[in-house]
Amino acid sequence: MSPLRSANAPIAQGPILDLAQVEVRFPSARGTFAVVDRVDLSVAHGEVLGLVGESGCGKSMLARSIMGLVPPPGVTTGGTMLFNGVDMVGLSKDERRRLRGDRIAVVPQEPMTSLNPTLRIGDQLTEVLRAHRPTMSSDERRARALVVMEQVGIQFAEQRLSQYPHELSGGIRQRVMIAMALICGGVELLIADEPTTALDVTIQAQILELFMQLQSEQKMAVILITHDLAVIAQTAHRVAVMYAGNIVELAPVLDLFDVPRHPYTRGLLESMPRRGISASKTHLATISGSVPDPSNPPAGCRFFDRCQFAVKGTCDAENPALEQITEDRWVRCFRWRELPEFVLADAGAGS
Structure with a gap:
C-alpha cells in the first residue's frame, strides 16, 4: 500500500491518484539533481489532501509533474502515476493533453x-x-x-x-x-496551487469557502498546495508535509496538529500566528536557516542543518526512510520516538 493512502480516508474503488517513486530531475554542471525525490502519494476519491512546506520544497514541481507540465529542461525521470488505474507516464502528449483540463484540472496561484x-x-x-x-x-x-x-x-x-x-x-x-x-x-481531480496567496484575507476566506462548497457538491478529489497550515486546518482530510523534495510526514489533519512527529512539522506549527497572542509582546517562532540547494543536498537528513534535535553521526549519516508509525501515519526521522512532547506556547501568555 502506498504510504499516503490512509485506511480512514474516503477511498471508493481504490485511489483516484496513486504516485509511486516519482522523481523530477533537472540538469546541472555536475549532472542531474532531483527537485522531487522518489515521492509516493495517493489521493482518494472525494478527498482533500493538503500538501504543505516552504517555498522551494518541491510542492509545485510535483503538481506540474502530475499535470505533465514540468518546464524544460526538467524531466519526470522515474516512478508511476496511476490516474484511475492508468499510468499517465506511458501516455502520449495528446492523451495527456486530453486529460488535462477535462478530468484533471489546476487552479494556479497567480491568476493575473x-x-x-x-x-x-x-x-x-x-x-x-x-x-x-x-x-x-x-x-x-x-x-x-x-x-x-x-x-x-x-x-x-x-x-x-x-x-x-x-x-x-x-x-x-x-x-x-x-x-x-x-x-x-467532468473534473475528478483538482490541483489548487497556492490558490489564495495573492489575495487579501477577506477574499482568501471567500475563495476557500467556494473551494470547499464545490468539492462537496461535485465530489472531486483535491490536492491543496500551500505553505499556510491554517488553510490546511480548515479544509483538508489529510496532510503531507514536503521538505527538500521529500515527503517527511503525513497524517490525518487533526492528528498532525495534535501530535506532529517530524521536527520540521513542529517548526511549521510553532511559527503559525495564533489567537490570543499579542504581536507587540510575543515574537513568532521561526525555523532558522533555509531549504537546502537541491543541486547539492546534504548527505544525511535533508533537515539536519536546521533541526534542533539533530544528532551528529546519526542524522547526518544518511537520509532516513519514510517510516510507518501507525496505520495511517508516516514520518521520515531517525529520532521521532525520542522527541519531547509537543506543546504550543500558551495563547494567553502574551495577552
Whole structure:
C-alpha cells in the first residue's frame, strides 16, 4: 500500500491518484539533481489532501509533474502515476493533453499571470471547451461559460465575458480561474496551487469557502498546495508535509496538529500566528536557516542543518526512510520516538 493512502480516508474503488517513486530531475554542471525525490502519494476519491512546506520544497514541481507540465529542461525521470488505474507516464502528449483540463484540472496561484491579458474572459473560458468539447456550438459554449461563472459566484457574468483580466479584481480573476478549471464539467481531480496567496484575507476566506462548497457538491478529489497550515486546518482530510523534495510526514489533519512527529512539522506549527497572542509582546517562532540547494543536498537528513534535535553521526549519516508509525501515519526521522512532547506556547501568555 502506498504510504499516503490512509485506511480512514474516503477511498471508493481504490485511489483516484496513486504516485509511486516519482522523481523530477533537472540538469546541472555536475549532472542531474532531483527537485522531487522518489515521492509516493495517493489521493482518494472525494478527498482533500493538503500538501504543505516552504517555498522551494518541491510542492509545485510535483503538481506540474502530475499535470505533465514540468518546464524544460526538467524531466519526470522515474516512478508511476496511476490516474484511475492508468499510468499517465506511458501516455502520449495528446492523451495527456486530453486529460488535462477535462478530468484533471489546476487552479494556479497567480491568476493575473495565468490569464492571457490580450484576450477577453469569455474567449479564454470558451477556448477550453473548444479544445475538449469540439462538437459544442459557439452558443452552447457561451451558455456553459455563463453557468459556470455563476456557479463560482461571479456576479454580472454577461458583462464579465467581454472584459479583460486587468479590468477585474484579484478575487474575481481567481474565480475565473476556478471556472476555467471546472468548465468541462467532468473534473475528478483538482490541483489548487497556492490558490489564495495573492489575495487579501477577506477574499482568501471567500475563495476557500467556494473551494470547499464545490468539492462537496461535485465530489472531486483535491490536492491543496500551500505553505499556510491554517488553510490546511480548515479544509483538508489529510496532510503531507514536503521538505527538500521529500515527503517527511503525513497524517490525518487533526492528528498532525495534535501530535506532529517530524521536527520540521513542529517548526511549521510553532511559527503559525495564533489567537490570543499579542504581536507587540510575543515574537513568532521561526525555523532558522533555509531549504537546502537541491543541486547539492546534504548527505544525511535533508533537515539536519536546521533541526534542533539533530544528532551528529546519526542524522547526518544518511537520509532516513519514510517510516510507518501507525496505520495511517508516516514520518521520515531517525529520532521521532525520542522527541519531547509537543506543546504550543500558551495563547494567553502574551495577552
